[in-house]
Amino acid sequence: MxxxxxxxARVTGVHDDIVSIRMLRDAEGEFYPLTKNEVVLICPxxxxxxxxxxxxxxxxxxxxxxxxVQVFETTRGVAIGDAVEQTxxxxxxxxxxxxxxxxxxxxQNPLELIAGQHGFFLPRGLAVDGIDQNQKWSFQPVVxxxxxxxxxxxxxxxxxxxxxHKIMVPFNLRGEAEVSWVQEGSFSVATPVVRLRLANxxxxxxxxxxxxxxxxxVNRDLLREGYNQRLxxxxxxxxxxxxxxxxxxxxxxxxxxxxxxxGAGKTVLQGLISRYSNVDIVVxxxxxxxxxxxxETITEFPNLPDPRxxxxxxxxxxxxxxxSMPVAAREASIYTGITIxxxxxxxxxxxxxxxxxxxxxxxAMRETSGRLEEIxxxxxxxxxxxxxxxxxxxxxxxxxxxxxxxxxxxxxxxVSPAGGNFEExxxxxxxxxxxxxxxxxxxxxYKRAYPAVDPLISWSRYLDQLEDWFTRxxxxxxxxxxxxxxxxxxxxxxxxxMMQVTGxxxxxxxxxxxxxxxxxxxxxxxQQDAFxxxxxxxxxxxxxxxxxxxxxxxxHPLKLEEKxxxxxxxxRLSGLFRNLNYSRQDSPDYTRFLQEIEMVGxxxxx
Ligand code: ADP
Ligand code: MG
Numbered sequence: 001m002x003x004x005x006x007x008x009a010r011v012t013g014v015h016d017d018i019v020s021i022r023m024l025r026d027a028e029g030e031f032y033p034l035t036k037n038e039v040v041l042i043c044p045x046x047x048x049x050x051x052x053x054x055x056x057x058x059x060x061x062x063x064x065x066x067x068x069v070q071v072f073e074t075t076r077g078v079a080i081g082d083a084v085e086q087t088x089x090x091x092x093x094x095x096x097x098x099x100x101x102x103x104x105x106x107x108q109n110p111l112e113l114i115a116g117q118h119g120f121f122l123p124r125g126l127a128v129d130g131i132d133q134n135q136k137w138s139f140q141p142v143v144x145x146x147x148x149x150x151x152x153x154x155x156x157x158x159x160x161x162x163x164x165h166k167i168m169v170p171f172n173l174r175g176e177a178e179v180s181w182v183q184e185g186s187f188s189v190a191t192p193v194v195r196l197r198l199a200n201x202x203x204x205x206x207x208x209x210x211x212x213x214x215x216x217x218v219n220r221d222l223l224r225e226g227y228n229q230r231l232x233x234x235x236x237x238x239x240x241x242x243x244x245x246x247x248x249x250x251x252x253x254x255x256x257x258x259x260x261x262x263g264a265g266k267t268v269l270q271g272l273i274s275r276y277s278n279v280d281i282v283v284x285x286x287x288x289x290x291x292x293x294x295x296e297t298i299t300e301f302p303n304l305p306d307p308r309x310x311x312x313x314x315x316x317x318x319x320x321x322x323x324s325m326p327v328a329a330r331e332a333s334i335y336t337g338i339t340i341x342x343x344x345x346x347x348x349x350x351x352x353x354x355x356x357x358x359x360x361x362x363x364a365m366r367e368t369s370g371r372l373e374e375i376x377x378x379x380x381x382x383x384x385x386x387x388x389x390x391x392x393x394x395x396x397x398x399x400x401x402x403x404x405x406x407x408x409x410x411x412x413x414x415v416s417p418a419g420g421n422f423e424e425x426x427x428x429x430x431x432x433x434x435x436x437x438x439x440x441x442x443x444x445x446y447k448r449a450y451p452a453v454d455p456l457i458s459w460s461r462y463l464d465q466l467e468d469w470f471t472r473x474x475x476x477x478x479x480x481x482x483x484x485x486x487x488x489x490x491x492x493x494x495x496x497x498m499m500q501v502t503g504x505x506x507x508x509x510x511x512x513x514x515x516x517x518x519x520x521x522x523x524x525x526x527q528q529d530a531f532x533x534x535x536x537x538x539x540x541x542x543x544x545x546x547x548x549x550x551x552x553x554x555x556h557p558l559k560l561e562e563k564x565x566x567x568x569x570x571x572r573l574s575g576l577f578r579n580l581n582y583s584r585q586d587s588p589d590y591t592r593f594l595q596e597i598e599m600v601g602x603x604x605x606x
Pocket of ligand 2: 266267
């Protein structure tokens with residue numbers, strides 16, 4: 001941000017990271033205008049750092065001549081009378097080539113760069129460019145002098161790793177413009193590559209980077225002008241996790257939440273999803289979990305091999321805030337992540353955003369609301385929690401962009417309710433919004449039934465919404481069969497509860513059979529070993545084969561008279577299926593186990 005901003009206000013009060021300011025009057029005697037969400041810079045006079053510090057802050061509330069602003073850094077040493085400069089901009093991020101592979105804090109400061117220069121976290125009052133301003137990128141234009149363009153139109157391409165990065169007309173351009181100059185070659189992101197003649201005959205220079213305010217969807221104007229269309233999700237985002245893809249699917253461009261108590265496996269599950277899902281780009285927002293865990297995420301994750309070759313980091317952006325970072329930066333980080341994701345969706349890519357955890361984001365909102373002395377809602381969360389959660393998830397979706405390509409943004413948020421109590425406000429608000437609910441249970445985690453997603457409480461609206469897709473790609477009765485198997489699990493659970501009271505003897509042979517079938521389904525299909533190279537990831541075609549075979553075995557009529565025989569039958573069958581799960585599809589073992597399963601499951605006792 002430039003240092004030539006004018007001083008337009010003075011500090012009148014400090015309350016933790018909320019600072020009250022009073023506007024100064026301009027030459028005409030009017031207050032300088034200030035708008036909500038504008039970024040201002042607080043300049044403490046008594047700086048301990050021995051340099052001019054400019055603390056970024058966002059305007060939360062404006063009253064006549066006064067405002068409350070939230071500072072993104074510690075307010076230590078800020079005093080009454082300190083100068084406040086106005087930037088005239090909302091909190092925004094830089095968009096352009098060079099985002100992939102980066103690890104940022106919530107305000108898009110690159111952490112690795114900072115770590116090299118300043119230790120792990122950024123000293124107060126410094127801001128570092130989100131995109132390297134020196135690196136050169138090879139720009140290949142697709143427009144010529146005279147081409148007429150509008151916001152979001154393609155100007156040219158830049159190779160960014162294995163991706164073709166589209167350079168687009170700034171999303172905030174109004175109306176049509178004409179290309180009046182263009183150059184091809186290798187340039188830094190700030191170098192003008194195209195000049196546009198606007199409707200009012202003014203010229204506007206366009207470089208490979210543009211800034212965009214994080215709280216505004218990147219395609220807001222493009223949708224409004226009809227340059228872009230929102231599309232209904234049309235296909236699943238395949239995760240290679242059987243329980244998700246088969247039973248509780250998430251759509252490409254859809255929404256899901258993973259609530260669960262501490263230690264139930266949220267972080268492991270999100271790691272699996274980000275590694276194996278059929279998306280192009282993954283953006284991970286590590287939002288305010290413990291510092292140690294975040295450091296783990298950013299040191300281990302980048303080195304994981306990508307199942308498609310290279311390392312995962314080549315197609316990942318990490319936004320990371322720990323609970324030790326200022327609350328405002330934590331709250332902002334999720335929007336920073338989503339804005340970067342929307343930018344790549346605009347290029348026609350499928351982007352997955354994983355926010356771990358949205359509870360920390362909501363808590364940051366609660367702290368701020370409390371300091372502003374707003375009227376609190378349930379459990380002191382602000383009354384607008386519900387609409388804030390909804391607005392967040394609404395940024396997911398499938399979009400047809402200017403050039404007719406489609407891109408998607410899938411948003412998965414974990415929720416970490418205290419004590420695993422799903423009745424608390426953040427979980428409840430999220431449940432009202434998302435279309436897939438993957439509820440982790442401490443009980444299943446305790447039994448090491450991983451992924452500890454509880455099939456009895458989880459649901460997905462996409463099972464019905466994507467029925468056409470499943471029918472076309474898998475089989476006619478796919479969705480019906482899945483629902484029948486969910487019923488089996490329910491029925492099995494009921495028998496189990498009965499048996500806890502009456503013992504095995506107290507239930508009929510039929511009921512006992514139901515219980516054993518449900519157990520088998522759970523053990524060989526729902527449960528999946530994240531730490532086995534083969535079992536960790538099951539392709540859809542393999543799921544189709546496995547599920548079909550399993551359902552045939554479970555449907556097969558058994559001529560067994562004794563519960564003991566029933567149990568033995570399913571112990572044997574489950575063992576074979578588990579061996580199958582651990583075998584590569586192209587191995588002799590795989591074929592052998594398939595044959596054995598057919599023999600045991602479809603004939604012997606039938
Ligand atoms: P949370 O994020 O919900 O607090 P974690 O994801 O860190 O929990 O998981 C806690 C521990 O549970 C992990 O360190 C691991 O040992 C075990 N675990 C979780 N998920 C799985 C899984 N899918 N397979 C095997 N072990 C798992
Ligand atoms: Mg975790």
